[in-house]
Amino acid sequence: MRVLVTGGAGFIGSAIARRLVDDKHDVVVVDNLSTGSRENVPLAAELVELDVAQAGFVRRLPSGGYDAVCHLAAQSAGVVSAEDPYYDLQANAASTLLLTRWCIERGVRRFLYASSMAAYGDVRELPAHEDASPSVPVSYYGLSKLASEHLLRLASREGLSVTSFRMFSVYGPGQNLGNLKQGMASIYLAYLLRGEPVPVTGSLERFRDFVYIDDAVEAWMAALALGETTSPVYNVGSGSRTTVRELLAALKAALGLRPDHPVQENPGSPSDQFGIWADIRRIAKELQWRPTIPLEVGLRRMVAWAVERATPEGRW
Ligand SMILES: NC(=O)c1ccc[n+]([C@@H]2O[C@H](COP(=O)([O-])OP(=O)(O)OC[C@H]3O[C@@H](n4cnc5c(N)ncnc54)[C@H](O)[C@@H]3O)[C@@H](O)[C@H]2O)c1
Structure with missing residues (x-):
């Protein structure tokens, strides 16, 4: 083709x-x-x-x-x-x-x-x-x-x-960690790699499907x-929900950072969905597609990929 x-x-x-x-x-x-x-x-x-x-x-x-x-x-x-x-x-x-x-x-x-x-x-x-x-x-x-x-x-x-x-x-290896405007996992990871507080827009209880x-x-x-x-x-989607709090905890764990690594909570934006996750029954039935990589595994792969490419200061 x-x-x-x-x-x-x-x-x-x-x-x-x-x-x-x-x-x-x-x-x-x-x-x-x-x-x-x-x-x-x-x-x-x-x-x-x-x-x-x-x-x-x-x-x-x-x-x-x-x-x-x-x-x-x-x-x-x-x-x-x-x-x-x-x-x-x-x-x-x-x-x-x-x-x-x-x-x-x-x-x-x-x-x-x-x-x-x-x-x-x-x-x-x-x-x-x-x-x-x-x-x-x-x-x-x-x-x-x-x-x-x-x-x-x-x-x-x-x-x-x-x-x-x-x-x-x-999310995963290949995501642009230099773009701090798009990609929840990649943005948080970029800050964590530099050892900086993670700015979070909106509630830690918001949820997504990774x-x-x-x-x-x-x-x-x-x-x-x-x-x-x-x-x-x-x-x-994966068909499951993950809160921002859970995502941050998983990323910190994958990087070997302390669970209390600081997070800076900022006001939410009206153009941001509060929480959403996917019903994946249609794609499973009609395309025989199913997600195969659990979030913890995928994040570990992404972190390993990012650590290898970042500067010693964690810069991208
Ligand atoms: N990453 C996600 O979680 C996600 C979720 C849902 C939908 N999408 C959609 O998937 C697509 C790819 O997303 P991504 O995460 O790879 O983002 P990305 O920013 O890495 O990729 C977008 C690509 O489009 C190019 N591009 C941007 N504006 C362009 C323009 N005007 N003309 C030509 N090229 C242009 C960029 O240079 C980039 O290479 C996008 O349409 C995005 O909206 C992404």
């Missing part, structure tokens, strides 16, 4: 690109290297530097046929979407519109999309099920992800085979292998 991976220089996109290259597929990566890096892109993949927030970027995509698009390029931080909602909408929703139109015109059959748990907002019933209604995002980021899902539904009426993954908190990077990649591969999925949207 020839696959276009947008955001393929980032954390999840590069892991998907690597997996595709390992499986002998041709991979074209599109990325503007804003939060991703060139070193993340597998050598066998072609990297094209483009900004998906720019109208008409699709005209500059390398020519030739494509079998599938994996669209992960995005402004990936909720906090940035609050600072610059217009940019968020361009990078995260308008890009999806342009890519789906391009697929339909070019006869590209398959489209996989990196949606997010943020599309749910604060759902009343937990764990969150894909059919939970109404989905009312509480951030511009969640809104643009949900808008993209709807754009894909429209495109599917014109024959595009679409699958959106509402990924929960993906899913290991390799497990998340396998969900994408399972859908790609099918050609068409039964449902247009799947949760990708």
Whole structure:
């Protein structure tokens, strides 16, 4: 297959690109290297530097046929979407519109999309099920992800085979510890590595669903292998909840730090979901996908990876 991976220089996109290259597929990566890096892109993949927030970027995509698009390029931080909602909408929703139109015109059959748990907002019933209604995002980021899902539904009426993954908190080796605006586990780890107090926005009782990077990649591969999925949207999570307090305790333990290593509690943000975790019955049934790496194991791997790469002062 020839696959276009947008955001393929980032954390999840590069892991998907690597997996595709390992499986002998041709991979074209599109990325503007804003939060991703060139070193993340597998050598066998072609990297094209483009900004998906720019109208008409699709005209500059390398020519030739494509079998599938994996669209992960995005402004990936909720906090940035609050600072610059217009940019968020361009990078995260308008890009999806342009890519789906391009697929339909070019006869590209398959489209996989990196949606997010943020599309749910604060759902009343937990764990969150894909059919939970109404989905009312509480951030511009969640809104643009949900808008993209709807754009894909429209495109599917014109024959595009679409699958959106509402990924929960993906973590693991490869996450950008230099980006202190996105990724709960990676942000906390960055501070802990430096031995500094960990700034926490909002209550320590907030909760999330952490899913290991390799497990998340396998969900994408399972859908790609099918050609068409039964449902247009799947949760990708562990199916269990972890509070911020529990996450911090597990990270401190993995680093060998004292349990009372200081945490600095800051006021919460209205654009942050309080707590959410995933109902994963649909993806288990339809894609035969299950998470395989328990949080403690995944965090130990992530910590070992980070310790090896950080400077002696714990800098990134
Ligand atoms: N990490 C998570 O827990 C998580 C959860 C749900 C959804 N997602 C989504 O998955 C995707 C990948 O997330 P990630 O964690 O790997 O983040 P990331 O920031 O590491 O990756 C995003 C990539 O997109 C690139 N990019 C950003 N803006 C761009 C633009 N305008 N044009 C071209 N490239 C651009 C970045 O340089 C980066 O390489 C994103 O769409 C994100 O919203 C991530």
